[in-house]
Amino acid sequence: xxxxxxxxxxxxxxxxGVSIASVSRALRGEPGVSPxxxxxxxxAARELSYVVSPEASRLAGGATGRVGVVVPRIDAWFYSTxxxxxxxxxxxxxxxxxxxxxxxxxxxxxxFEALPLRRKVDAVVVVSLPxxxxxxxxxxxxxVPSVFVGGHHPGGNRSWIxxxxxxxxxxxxxxLIHIGHRDIAMIQAADDTxxxxxxxxxxxxxxxxxxxxxxxGDPTVVTVKWxxxxxxxxxxxxxxxxxxxxxxxxxxxxxxxxxxxxLRRAGVSVPQQISxxxxxxxxxxxxxxxxxxxxxxxxxxQIAAREVLRHLVGEAAPVSAPNTDALTTLPxxxxxxxxxxxxx
Amino acid sequence: xxxxxxxxxxxxxxxxGVSIASVSRALRGEPGVSPxxxxxxxxAARELSYVVSPEASRLAGGATGRVGVVVPRIDAWFYSTxxxxxxxxxxxxxxxxxxxxxxxxxxxxxxFEALPLRRKVDAVVVVSLPxxxxxxxxxxxxxVPSVFVGGHHPGGNRSWIxxxxxxxxxxxxxxLIHIGHRDIAMIQAADDTxxxxxxxxxxxxxxxxxxxxxxxGDPTVVTVKWxxxxxxxxxxxxxxxxxxxxxxxxxxxxxxxxxxxxLRRAGVSVPQQISxxxxxxxxxxxxxxxxxxxxxxxxxxQIAAREVLRHLVGEAAPVSAPNTDALTTLPxxxxxxxxxxxxx
Numbered sequence: 001x002x003x004x005x006x007x008x009x010x011x012x013x014x015x016x017g018v019s020i021a022s023v024s025r026a027l028r029g030e031p032g033v034s035p036x037x038x039x040x041x042x043x044a045a046r047e048l049s050y051v052v053s054p055e056a057s058r059l060a061g062g063a064t065g066r067v068g069v070v071v072p073r074i075d076a077w078f079y080s081t082x083x084x085x086x087x088x089x090x091x092x093x094x095x096x097x098x099x100x101x102x103x104x105x106x107x108x109x110x111x112f113e114a115l116p117l118r119r120k121v122d123a124v125v126v127v128s129l130p131x132x133x134x135x136x137x138x139x140x141x142x143x144v145p146s147v148f149v150g151g152h153h154p155g156g157n158r159s160w161i162x163x164x165x166x167x168x169x170x171x172x173x174x175x176l177i178h179i180g181h182r183d184i185a186m187i188q189a190a191d192d193t194x195x196x197x198x199x200x201x202x203x204x205x206x207x208x209x210x211x212x213x214x215x216x217g218d219p220t221v222v223t224v225k226w227x228x229x230x231x232x233x234x235x236x237x238x239x240x241x242x243x244x245x246x247x248x249x250x251x252x253x254x255x256x257x258x259x260x261x262x263l264r265r266a267g268v269s270v271p272q273q274i275s276x277x278x279x280x281x282x283x284x285x286x287x288x289x290x291x292x293x294x295x296x297x298x299x300x301x302q303i304a305a306r307e308v309l310r311h312l313v314g315e316a317a318p319v320s321a322p323n324t325d326a327l328t329t330l331p332x333x334x335x336x337x338x339x340x341x342x343x344x
Numbered sequence: 345x346x347x348x349x350x351x352x353x354x355x356x357x358x359x360x361g362v363s364i365a366s367v368s369r370a371l372r373g374e375p376g377v378s379p380x381x382x383x384x385x386x387x388a389a390r391e392l393s394y395v396v397s398p399e400a401s402r403l404a405g406g407a408t409g410r411v412g413v414v415v416p417r418i419d420a421w422f423y424s425t426x427x428x429x430x431x432x433x434x435x436x437x438x439x440x441x442x443x444x445x446x447x448x449x450x451x452x453x454x455x456f457e458a459l460p461l462r463r464k465v466d467a468v469v470v471v472s473l474p475x476x477x478x479x480x481x482x483x484x485x486x487x488v489p490s491v492f493v494g495g496h497h498p499g500g501n502r503s504w505i506x507x508x509x510x511x512x513x514x515x516x517x518x519x520l521i522h523i524g525h526r527d528i529a530m531i532q533a534a535d536d537t538x539x540x541x542x543x544x545x546x547x548x549x550x551x552x553x554x555x556x557x558x559x560x561g562d563p564t565v566v567t568v569k570w571x572x573x574x575x576x577x578x579x580x581x582x583x584x585x586x587x588x589x590x591x592x593x594x595x596x597x598x599x600x601x602x603x604x605x606x607l608r609r610a611g612v613s614v615p616q617q618i619s620x621x622x623x624x625x626x627x628x629x630x631x632x633x634x635x636x637x638x639x640x641x642x643x644x645x646q647i648a649a650r651e652v653l654r655h656l657v658g659e660a661a662p663v664s665a666p667n668t669d670a671l672t673t674l675p676x677x678x679x680x681x682x683x684x685x686x687x688x
Contacts, residue, residue, distance in 0.1 A: 066442070073428060075642070080424035084417060087445040094460065097443045098410070101431040116438065228631060257631055284628050287572060287601055298419070 009143050016044035021157060024143040032314075066096040067308060068121040068142075070111070072129055073103045077282055078297055082127050082149055085301020093309060102129070112138045123308045125149065127301075128199070130191060145311035149304045151199040152327065159311070159326045161304045163295045165199045168332040169206025169249070172277045172293045175334055176247045177214045180342045181275065184211065185220040185245040187234035187255050189227075200251070203279065207249055220245060224255070231258020239266055246343035247275040253282035253292055260288055260339070271341035281335055289338035296330050303328055353487050360388035363501060368487040376658070410440040411652060412465040412486075414455070416473055417447045421598075421626055422641055426471050426493055429645020437653060446473070456482045467652045469493065471645075472543070474535060489655035493648045495543040496671065503655070503670045505648045507639045509543045512676040513550025513593070515637045516621045519678055520591045521558045524686045525619065528555065529564040529589040531578035531599050533571075544595070547623065551593055564589060568599070575602020583610055590687035591619040597626035597636055604632055604683070615685035625679055633682035640674050647672055 013020040018037055026033045026041040033041070069086055071079045083099075090097050098121055102108040110116075112135050117124060124142060128150035131139070136155050139146050147159045176184050186207050191200065211219050222237040224230035231254060238244065239262070250256035256278030263270055270276055278285060281294030307328070357364045362381055370377045370385040377385070413430055415423045427443075434441050442465055446452040454460075456479050461468060468486060472494035475483070480499050483490050491503045520528050530551050535544065555563050566581040568574035575598060582588065583606070594600035600622030607614055614620055622629060625638030651672070 069443075074418065074431065075421075075425045075428035077419075080427075081419045083424075083443075084419035084445065084447070087418065087443060088447065091445065091451055091454075096460070096464065099413075099427075099431060099441045099443045101428065101435065103428070103432065107435055110435075116440070120440065228627070261631055283572070284631065287605055287628065288631070 010141060012041065012044050016040045019157060020137075020140045020143060021145075063122045063312065064120060065094070066098050066121045067305075067312075068098045068100060068117040068124040069127065070100045070102065070117075070124060070129065071127040072108075073101055074099075078280070079127060081297040082301035082304075085298040085303075086125060086127075086305040087301075088298075089302050089305030089309070095309065115142060118142055122312055123147070125304050125308050127304075130199075145308060147304045147308045147311065149300050152325070154325060156324060159307055159328075161300050161307065161328045162199075162330070163300075163332050164329050165202035166206035166209070168279050168293045168295065169203040170210045171332060171334050172279060173207055173210040173249050175291070175336070175340065176249065176275060176277060177210065177216075179275075179340065181247040182216055182343075183243075183245045184216070184247045184249060185222070185238055186249045187231060187238070187251060187259060188221055188223050189225065189230055189251040189255055190223050191226055203251055226252070226254070228254050228258040228261070231255035231260075232262045233258070235259035235262035235266075239268070244268075244274060247277070247340070250276065250278045253278035253280040253285045253290060256290055256292070256339075257282070257284055257288060260290065270339050272344075275340040275343070277340055279332075285335075285337070291337045291340040292335050293332050294335045295332045299330055303330070354485060356385065356388050360384045364481075364484045364487060365489070365501060407466045407656065408464060409438070410442050410465045411656075412442045412444060412461040412468040413471065414444045414446065414461075414468060414473065415471040416452075417445055418443075422624070423471060425641040426645035426648075429642040429647075430469060430471075430649040431645075432642075433646050433649030433653070439653065459486060462486055466656055467491070469648050469652050471648075474543075489652060491648045491652040491655070493644050496669065498669060500668060503651050503672075505644050505651065505672045506543075506674070507644075507676050508673050509546035510550035510553070512623050512637045512639065513547040514554045515676060515678050516623060517551055517554035517593050519635070519680070519684065520593065520619060520621060521554065521560075523619075523684065525591040526560055526687075527587075527589045528560070528591045528593060529566070529582055530593045531575060531582070531595060531603060532565055532567050533569065533574055533595040533599050534567050535570055547595055570596070570598070572598050572602040572605070575599035576606045577602070579603035579606035579610075583612070588612070588618060591621070591684070594620060594622045597622035597624040597629045597634060600634055600636070600683075601626070601628055601632060604634065614683050616688075619684040619687070621684055623676075629679075629681070635681045635684040636679050637676050638679045639676050643674055647674070 009020050009023050013023045018041060022033050022037060023041050026038045067090065069083065071083060074080050074083060087097055100111060100117060102111050115138060121144060123145040126139060126146060126148045130151055131153060150162045152160045152162055173184060188204055222234045224234040231250060234255065248259060250259055256276050259276055260270060268274055278290055278292040281292050285292045353364050353367050357367045362385060366377050366381060367385050370382045411434065413427060415427060418424050418427060431441055444455060444461060446455050459482060465488060467489040470483060470490060470492045474495055475497060494506045496504045496506055517528060532548055566578045568578040575594060578599065592603060594603055600620050603620055604614060612618055622634055622636040625636050629636045
C-alpha cells in the first residue's frame, strides 16, 4: 500500500546529522527545530532530492485527524484503563483513535518491522511497552510526534508520562517497616520478553533500597510470571521455605491477589499470620481488602492524550535540555486496607 | 468536515422502498441485492440525481482499510475482552481499528447525532450497546456493513453475535434448584440508560421461567445498579429482609462479587449459610471461588471481526429470510466452584 521511495526521512536525517523527529518537524514546518538545524535539514533534503509523499503533504497541510495508540494488550486492567483515559480526551476534540495491540512477540515483531501506522496517523501514543533501543528508533521513524506512557527509558527528546515506580515500591515497603515488620520478602514478576522493563527494575530496586536503608538483612525474593497465577505460584514458593516471612511486598496487585488466593487455600490468615501489600489499586484490590500503593491510571492516559494533542498543534512544552526527555510524573499514594497489620 | 449533500442515501432508500444497507450495497456493486431491487435503487438514484461522494467512490474502488468499533466503555472486563478478540483478528489481516467509546449519555448523543465514523471506515462493529430503534437506524445510515455483539434486538437484516442470555440464566438457576434450593432470590441490575437492554431482559425472564417451571413461589427480587457496588447494595437489601433466601442468582459476576463482599463483612458464610451464583466467568470469579455460567467473551469479538471482514469481501452469509437477522449464538456453560452447595 505504501509507495516505495528511494530516499526517505532516515536518509535525510543521516545526511544532516540530526534525529528523524527533527527532520519530520522541519519538513512539516513545526516548531522545536532551531533555524540553523532547519537550514541544514532543508539543504540535505534538496541534495538528496527527497520528495515529500502526497500523504505527508496532506499531513503538512492539515491532518489525518487520527492518532495511533499502541498497547501490548487491552484485556488487562492497566492497559484498558489508560486507553479509556486516552479515548475520553480524543473524543472531546474529535480525534479518531486507531488502536494497535501487540499481544504476542510475532505481532510485536510485525508491528516494528512494517510500522503499519506510517502515513496513517498524525501522532502516536505508546502505552507501557518495554521498548528496545531499536524499537524506540522505529517509533521515531514514524516521523510524527510520539508520547510514551510508563516504564521510562532515557533516550532523549521524548515525552514520557508515568509514576515513580521506585518511589511506589518504597512507599509500600516503608509502610511494612513502619508497622514493625523486619522479615519482608518480595514476589517479583518478570515479563516473558527479553527486554528488561524499566517499571520492573525500578520497583525491584526501590524494594532493595528501602530494606537496606532500614538496616534489614538480605531479603527472600522469588521470581514468577506477571499474572495472578504467577502470584499464586510465588506464595507457594514462600510457603515451601523453611520459615514464612511476616510480610510480602508483591510486584503488583495481580501478583498480590494470586498470593492471597494461595494463602486462603493454605489456611494462613491475613493479616494475622502474614501481611500482604501490592502496587496499583486494581479494582479487585478493594474487593479483596488488599493494602496497596495506588497509581492514577486513567489520568496517565488523559495526560498522554493531552500531551500528544499539544504536540499536534505545536504547543508541546520544549524539552529543557538537548538529549533529555520531557517527563511527567504522577503521584502514587498508600491505600491501607485489611491485608497489612503489625506482626505478632 | 463532511461536505453537505442535498440528496443522501436515506433519500434514495426512501424513494426506492428498501433499506439503506441495500442502497449502499447496490451502489457499491456488492452482492446481497436482487437484480430487480438493484434496478429500482439505480432508477431512484438517477431520478434524485444522487451523487456518490468522492470518499464513497474510493470505498467502491477499494477500501479505507479501517473498521470502526463502537463500545460503551473499555475499562470494564467484558468490553475490553471483546475488543481484544476483534483487535486480534484485524491484526492478522492488517485492518486498522478505529475505536469509538461512548462512556456517558452526552458522548452517546454526540455519536449518534454526528456519526463521526461516516465516510471514514469500511464497516462497523457495535459492541453491547442497548440501542434504541433510532440508534439502530443511525448505524444503518453509516452506509457500510455492520455487525452487532450482544443484546439482540430483532430488527431485520442485521448480523448479531452473542450468547443466549435466557438460557444462561436458566443454567444458573437450574443448578441451584438441582442441588436442592427452593428459596432463590435474584439481585437484578438495571442500566442507567432509559433503553431496556435485551441482555438484561433475557436473564430476568430466564430466572422467572426457571423458578415457575420448578413450581416455586414468587421469588424475592432486588434491583440495583450494574456495578460491584450495586451488588454489595443488593445483598445489603436482602440481609435487611425478614428471612435470608438460601441462594441468590446474581445478574452478572460483578454483581455477585459485590454480594460476596457484603456477606464477608456481615460474617455470613458462603456456601454454608447462602449460595451465590453469577453469569460471565469474570477473571475475579475464579479468584473469589464464585460458581458461575461462563460465556466465551473473546470469541464473541473474534467471530464478530471475522463476520465483518466477510461482509467486506462480499462473502457474508445471506440472511435466511427477509426482515430476519443473521444470529450467531455461542454456548454458555456452568462452572461450579465453592460458592454454591446444597442448603442445610
